[in-house]
Amino acid sequence: MKESFSQSMDWLHTWAGLLFGWLLFAIFFTGTLSVFDQEITRWMQPELHRVTPAPLDLDAASRTLNQLAPHADRWVITLPYDRKPVGAIGWQHDGLSTLKAIDSRTGTVIPRRETRGGDFFFRFHYQLLLDQPGIWIVGVSAMAMLAVLVTGIVIHHRIFKDFFTFRPSASFHRSWLDAHNVTGVLVFPFHVMITFTGLVIFWAIYMPAGIQTRYEGDMNAFWAEAELFFEREPANQPAPLVSLADLEREARNHxxxxxxxSIVVEHPGDRHALVHMYRRSDDRLSLDSGRVTFDGAGGALRAVWLNENPAYLTQSVLTGLHFVRFGGSPMRWLYFGMGLAASAMIATGLVLWVVKRQGRHAGADAVGYRLVEGLNVAAVAGLLVATATFFWANRLLLPDLEARDLWELRIFFAAWSLCLGHALLHEFLRDGASLKIWTTQLVLAALLFGLLPILNAFTTESHLFVTLPQGQWHLAAVDLTTLMGGLVLGWTAWRLHHPVRTSARSCHTQPVSSSSGSIGSS
Amino acid sequence: MTSRVAAAALGGYALTYACTAFLSVVLPLARSEAVVTASMVSFLIYTAAILWAFAAATPILAWFVLLIPTVLFGGLSWLMS
Amino acid sequence: MSLAAFLLSYGGLFALCLAMPKHYRAMCGANALPPRPVLLMTRIAGWLILGLSFVASVDAVGWAFGPVQWVGYLAMSGLVLVFGLPYSPRLVLLLGILAFLAVPLTIILI
Incomplete structure (x- = not known):
């Protein structure tokens, strides 16, 4: 009875872990990068690096919007702050969105290269660039993650006895298992928190039962009640917009x-225009800390929402825990580190599936095994290569190329597909030389990441020799992190190629016969 | 195992849906607050349901224990709303 | 105080690690092993230090951010400890002692 229980847990952990592991690695890795989305975007827009930060003149911004998009359905103004020193204006018209960087004092548009920047990783992280279906796929993966996390604690029951144990010089299987357990257990609270809060963000999509029973499925009725959200159709009568600067000053009192x-203007220039002001929330856990709504024509106060209902606030705090807008750079680095640990846990789990079955497969069985091996390499090392390529594309594509941001994406996915093709081809044609594919792709990723600061030095004026002396840490950190990433990946590839043999020095290692001779030969 | 996977994914979701609907109706809170509370708890219920589907001694038992409260809470929330 | 919280989180995990015979041997030599009560005391001290690190973290950044920061610190110092141990157990030991020495300094100086 007990045997079948643990077998059942093991089965769930193994297969849900494997099938969702490939996707989960991508979700966690891009999520980890999204912690620094603003910094990545800033790094990817070198045209804005020379702009001196200044408070945004909202009326100037509003004038520019009025010139560029007088008939837009919606305007968005994002105010500059320390992570994003250049303000931005955007508008939506017939479902198409446009975003421009503006000079804070004059409101004039500053030309810059089109790029998705860190926003690409952010969007990939929660919807895989597939909109609603993508959100569902990510949600299903997150539920699988929760189940895999709990079963992981059940089946790896030795983790507490082996606490603090990592044996890189033990057998191949043992050391991968150690690494998997260590990154799983030490960072366990983070894994559970980030997965659960990730689901809570999209509760209204994933679990619409409450909205169905209490609001007859009318989402807008819910928002109107929970967030005092207020919207209305345009009157189709022109009326000038009042001064946004005045409204912002009034909002700040709240x-x-x-x-x-940020400021959102619905139906600008219409008599029914609405101005929503959103409070920045980096001083608290909760992601949504307030909104004030005004009449666009006339400036009468329509609604003040300060998110004070306990349950809704709890949801907002959980969401905020996921987004980590609070706590400044130190907190973001902690999240970045834990996110990398989570990605490493998933990657080592995928590798373990293969290592456990090494040498057990022949003939037809081997096809599935090879497929898994190949997909593992492409999902982990391939994604790293593609990510590095995305950064290279940002520097190498001509700044004024047509649909430039799309080309960056195409290059990212092309690089990833090539890695997949390379991995599968080698698996099936070269009779499973998996170690070689791993090292090849890891070395490639290491080179691309490690050499990125040098490419940056040749292509921009804001490379390490400039940013370090000037103390521009937000920019320098990107170069330094990719450099570090390159070194770590290079070291990993080197260690895979030259595995350590059992050394007498590490006496906490169990005497296990070294199996390093058979690594990779399946 | 196929039956357990189905019980976990579909049975688990049905149970979670019914529980969330039921909680949204019975929680003594403002309407929007009850809905949000129930929805946040729902992911914990779903996790527990998935684990149950694999922990139960037999797949039949797994299905039964998932479906009975589903029908019960689903029916109750339908009657009460 | 955030730095003190980080150092204490490392110190606490280090003490818990030291209280496990196989890790003790790795850090302090193959044969030496203190009597069981000493190991038990070290373990209790480890938990207490972790508790202190929680208090320090909350004291530094408040009840909202403190617990989150503490979990992050635990994870990071745990990873340093675990991945340092097999490669250089002496360094882990040295860092542990330095962490304890540095805690009073951070409280006085910062």
């Missing part, structure tokens, strides 16, 4: 010591 994050 958030104690807070700053305005």
């Amino acid at each position: 958030w104690k010591d807070g700053q305005t994050r």
Whole structure:
């Protein structure tokens, strides 16, 4: 009875872990990068590096919007702050969105290369660039992650006895298992928190039962009640927009010591125009800390929402825990580190599936095994290569190329597909030389990441020799992190190629016969 | 195992849906607050349901224990709303 | 105080690690092993230090961010400890002692 229980847990952990592991690695890795989405975007827009930060003149921004998009359905103004020193204006018209960087004092548009920047990783992280279906796929993966996490604690029951144990010089299987357990257990609270909060963000999509029973499925009725959200159709009568600067000053009275994050104007220039001001929330856990709504024509106060209902606030705090807009750079680095540990846990889990079955497969069985091996390499090392390629594409594509941001994406996915093709071809034609594919792709990723600061030095004026002396840490950190990433990946590839043999020095290692001779030969 | 996977994915979701609907109706809170509370709890219920589907002694038992409360809570929330 | 919280989180995990015979041997030599009560005391001390690190973290950044920061610190110092141990157990030992020495300094100086 007990035997079948643990077998059942093992089965769930193994197969859900494997089937969702490939996707989960991509979700966790791009999520880890999204912690620094603003910094990556900033790094990817070198045209804006020379702009001196200044408070945004909202009326100037509004004038520019009025010139560029007088008939838009919606305007968005994002105010500059320390992570994003250049303000931005955007508008939506017939479902198409446009985003421009503007000079804070004059409101004039600053030309810059088109790029998705860190936003690409962010969007990939939660919807795989597939909109609603993508959100569902990510949600199903997250549920699988929760189940795999809990079963992991059940089946790896030795983890507490082996706490603090990592044996790189033990057998191949043992050391991968150690690495998997260590990254799983030490960072366990983070894994559970980030997965659960990720699901809570999209509760209304994943679990619409409450909305169905209490609101007859009317989402907008819910928002109107929970967030005092207020919207209306345009009157189709022109009316001038009041001064946004005046409204912003009034809004600021409602958030104690807070700053305005962004302003949304619905139906600008219409008599029914609405102005929503959103409070920045980097001083608290909760992601949504307030919104004030005004009439666009006339400026009358329509709604003040400060997110004070306990349950809704809890949801917002959980969401905020996921987004980590609070706590500044130190907190983001902690999340970045834990996110990398989570990605490493998933990657080592995938490798373990293969290592456990090494040498057990022949003939027809081997096809599935090879397929898994190949997919593992492409999902882990291939994604790293593609990510590095995305950074290279940002520097190498001509700044004024037509649909430039799309080309960056195409290059990313082309690089990833090539890695997949390379891995599968080698698996099936070269009779499973998996170690070689791993090292090849890891070395490639290491080179691309490691050499990125040098490419940056040749293609921009904001490379390490400039950013370090000037103390521009937000920019320098990107170069330094990719450099570090390159070194770590290079070291990993080297270690895979030259595995350590059992050394007498590490006496906590169990005497296990070294199987390093048979690594990779399946 | 196929039956357990189906019980976990479909049975688990049905149970979670019914529980969330039921909680949204019975929680003594403002309407929007009850819905949000129930929805946040739902992911914990779903996780527990998935684990149950694999922990139960037999797949039949797994299905039974998932479906009975589904029908019960689903029916109750339908009657009460 | 955030730095103190980080150092204490490392110190606490280090003490817990030291209280396990196989890790003790790795850090302090193959044969030496203190009597069981000493190991038990070290283990209790480890948990207490982790508790202190939680208090320090909350004291530094408040009840909202403190617990989150603490979990992050635990994870990071745990990873340093675990991945340092097989490669250079002496360094892990040295870092542990330095962490304890540095805690009073951070409280006085910062």
